[in-house]
Amino acid sequence: MTESVRIIIAGGGTGGHLFPALNIAGALKEKYNAQITFIGTRYGIESRIVPAKGYHLVLIPVRGFQRTISLQNILFPFRLWKSVRMCRKTLRTFKPHLVIGTGGYVMGPVIKAARKLSIPYILQEQNSYPGVTTRWLAQGAEIIFTTYEEAEKYLKGAKKIIVSGNPVNVHQTVPDKKTEQKFSELKPDLKIILVFGGSQGSVNINRAVLNMVLENALPEGYQMLWQTGYRDFDEIKSRFKKAERTVPVSVTPFIEHMEQVYPKTEFAICRAGAMTISELIKFRLPAIFIPLKSAAANHQYKNALEIQKINGGVLLDDDENLSANLNREIKRWAGDQKLLKTMADNLKKMDRGNALEIIINEISKLLENDIDFPKLNKKAYDRTEFVG
Numbered sequence: 304m305t306e307s308v309r310i311i312i313a314g315g316g317t318g319g320h321l322f323p324a325l326n327i328a329g330a331l332k333e334k335y336n337a338q339i340t341f342i343g344t345r346y347g348i349e350s351r352i353v354p355a356k357g358y359h360l361v362l363i364p365v366r367g368f369q370r371t372i373s374l375q376n377i378l379f380p381f382r383l384w385k386s387v388r389m390c391r392k393t394l395r396t397f398k399p400h401l402v403i404g405t406g407g408y409v410m411g412p413v414i415k416a417a418r419k420l421s422i423p424y425i426l427q428e429q430n431s432y433p434g435v436t437t438r439w440l441a442q443g444a445e446i447i448f449t450t451y452e453e454a455e456k457y458l459k460g461a462k463k464i465i466v467s468g469n470p471v472n473v474h475q476t477v478p479d480k481k482t483e484q485k486f487s488e489l490k491p492d493l494k495i496i497l498v499f500g501g502s503q504g505s506v507n508i509n510r511a512v513l514n515m516v517l518e519n520a521l522p523e524g525y526q527m528l529w530q531t532g533y534r535d536f537d538e539i540k541s542r543f544k545k546a547e548r549t550v551p552v553s554v555t556p557f558i559e560h561m562e563q564v565y566p567k568t569e570f571a572i573c574r575a576g577a578m579t580i581s582e583l584i585k586f587r588l589p590a591i592f593i594p595l596k597s598a599a600a601n602h603q604y605k606n607a608l609e610i611q612k613i614n615g616g617v618l619l620d621d622d623e624n625l626s627a628n629l630n631r632e633i634k635r636w637a638g639d640q641k642l643l644k645t646m647a648d649n650l651k652k653m654d655r656g657n658a659l660e661i662i663i664n665e666i667s668k669l670l671e672n673d674i675d676f677p678k679l680n681k682k683a684y685d686r687t688e689f690v691g
Contacts, residue, residue: 308337308670309397313413314405314427315341315349318502319578323427324405325356326470330663335670340397342390342413348502349409352559363389365412383412390416400670401425406434414440423669427662429469429577431609432600433457445669448662450577465665468658469581472562479560485528486567488553493526496633497568497588499558501576501595504532508572508593511626513539519549520630522637526551528568530558562586570636570643572629575607575618583616584653589646590616591632593625615650 310331314324324341331337341360343349353360365386366378390413394402402417402424404410410426417424426444428437431451441447442460448467449455455464489495500508509531514520521527529552531539536556543554558564565571565586573579575592583590592610594603607618619628636642 308335309399310337310339311342311394311397311399311402311413311417312339312405313342313402313410314407315343315353315409316347316407317576318348319429319576320406320410321347321349321352321502322472322578323429323470324403325352326472326659327403327405327427327662327666328356328358329472330470330659331666334663334667338397340393340399342393342409344409347407347409361389361393363409363412365409386412387415387419391419394420394422401666403427403666404437404440405429406437408436411436411439418443425666425669427470428454428458429581430454430599430602431577431605432602434599446665448658448665450581450658465661466655467661467665468655469578470659470662471578471581471585472659473585479563481555482558482560482563485553485555485558489526489528489551493524493551494569495567496521496525496527497530497564497571497573498527499530499571499573500532500593501574501579502532502557504530504535504556505574505593505595506535507621507625508574509535509539511629512572513542514626515630515633516548516550516552517542517546521550522634525569525637527553528558528564529554531556533557572633575603575610577602577606580606580610581658583610584650587647587650589636589643589650591629591636592616592618593621593629594618596621610650610653613649613653615646615653 312324312328314320328339339358341353341358342363343360344365345362363386364382366382394416399422402422404414404424405427406429414424423445425446426437426440427448429450431453433454438457441458444461446463446465447458447461448465450469452466458464498512531554533556539554561582565588568588571588571590573590575594592607594607610616611618617632
């Protein structure tokens with residue numbers, strides 16, 4: 304390809320959709336020095352993280368369809384129509400060689416606009432049960448990259464499906480100061496339990512862990528690094544100030560560079576999103592999984608069940624007994640190095656290899672077709688742009 308590679312990426316709302324997109328973007332930037340534009344919404348975590356990474360971000364007004372009667376659903380058709388128009392304008396201006404979708408409702412209008420303009424697109428699906436947007440857009444995609452073979456039966460009309468695994472970032476060359484600061488609040492001679500409820504946090508996990516910490520119920524020799532999510536952070540921080548604690552606990556609303564955290568952790572307590580599962584497998588980190596009950600088609604429960612079957616972790620129900628069950632499991636795991644090593648070895652068996660390399664190699668094959676688009680409009684952009 305003689306001209307600069309231009310890529311549009313759509314995927315966000317949660318970290319499970321955004322971080323695969325960022326990992327793919329980083330690899331394309333490194334290989335091609337590609338010009339990359341993200342399309343997202345102001346409501347997802349992409350509105351904060353993408354500009355901070357130095358990428359141009361276009362914000363569109365689309366929002367997800369609610370499962371209950373609401374004003375948002377009444378406005379949904381208008382927002383979708385407006386978002387498609389905005390995406391078509393962005394695609395006409397930027398003239399991408401390829402559009403990449405990594406899931407979430409924001410992907411819908413972007414790929415719909417790409418179809419209208421006959422721009423090739425690929426999809427990357429993280430879960431065993433593909434999201435509704437991915438299923439809707441499967442027919443017409445050049446390639447769909449999946450993590451689980453089971454996903455294929457839901458992707459009707461797909462041209463090509465490759466079971467690649469999730470693109471996990473395992474190398475972080477520049478130490479992240481915020482992450483290092485969190486570790487500085489902990490003691491070097493104590494083992495670390497990592498707690499996180501997904502990119503947005505979990506009220507129920509936070510409540511169960513808070514009870515344990517306030518009662519100083521962590522096993523001897525252990526401390527905790529706890530990502531609460533932004534919603535609960537202030538309240539938990541306030542509760543900490545009023546309580547007497549004997550166990551070191553470092554609390555943060557969000558950890559961006561998890562790849563710096565996993566290697567220093569003994570085990571994790573977390574939800575069971577697909578990206579989380581992939582990262583834990585890659586870093587051989589056993590976990591106590593508490594699946595989100597409201598996840599589509601109960602896919603988090605299914606994800607965690609697969610890990611439990613091979614004895615790489617355990618699954619706890621998110622119910623009224625969560626605090627007691629979590630306390631019991633932590634005490635069972637603490638100090639049992641044989642158990643943790645067995646689990647780590649079992650996770651290693653599930654590693655599919657370098658998913659990111661597989662995805663980038665396939666994208667390279669598409670780009671080598673040298674799709675003919677006019678030269679990029681050189682108009683200067685701000686880091687973040689809201690059209691309309």
